Amino acid sequence: MSSGEAFGGLLNDFLLEAQERLGRLEDLLLAAADGGGLGEDAAAEVKLQLHTLKGNSGIVGLRELQALAHELEDLAESLGTASPATAELLRGVDRFRRLLRSETALDADGSVRVAFPALDALVDLLGEVVIHRNRLTDALQRHREELGAAGLRLEGLEAVRGASDLLVGTLNRLREGVMGLRMVPLRTLFRSLACIVHD
Numbered sequence: 384m385s386s387g388e389a390f391g392g393l394l395n396d397f398l399l400e401a402q403e404r405l406g407r408l409e410d411l412l413l414a415a416a417d418g419g420g421l422g423e424d425a426a427a428e429v430k431l432q433l434h435t436l437k438g439n440s441g442i443v444g445l446r447e448l449q450a451l452a453h454e455l456e457d458l459a460e461s462l463g464t465a466s467p468a469t470a471e472l473l474r475g476v477d478r479f480r481r482l483l484r485s486e487t488a489l490d491a492d493g494s495v496r497v498a499f500p501a502l503d504a505l506v507d508l509l510g511e512v513v514i515h516r517n518r519l520t521d522a523l524q525r526h527r528e529e530l531g532a533a534g535l536r537l538e539g540l541e542a543v544r545g546a547s548d549l550l551v552g553t554l555n556r557l558r559e560g561v562m563g564l565r566m567v568p569l570r571t572l573f574r575s576l577a578c579i580v581h582d
Contacts, residue, residue, distance in 0.1 A: 416469045426462040
């Protein structure tokens, strides 16, 4: 692996982790804004998340993000006072997210994006495969009964049935995997709405 590929992998890992940390920060700060403040443990977690973002930004050479994280880390000291800068910190999280997306060409939301129409087409094809599998299972059962009624040996048919059973198990796992791809956590979809409602 070349140094460029290694750095690209490191940067992609940073982007994915940074998005997770920003989401956690946003959750904590919104809870503080709605509830009137942060407890000691939550305030400590905000500071830890910002400190980690600052360090990781420096490791991958994103100095502007590092400086912003440092600025927010200083601002987070207000969380233990009577007038916490919650709104300023939320704006800072938004700014960090925007910078994260504009300084890099990599996808910061996940390693792969698949268009919903492509997933829907895949689900439709999978549905057709399941229908054909069911027809095959029914046909095997009919032939088994016919051969048994005629007193013929079933060894060859049983081998085919065994292969069909394996196919059924594989298709079931494939269906679960494809359907799982279509499931997007509602928290992800509505996180931006939480900020809008708060504002």
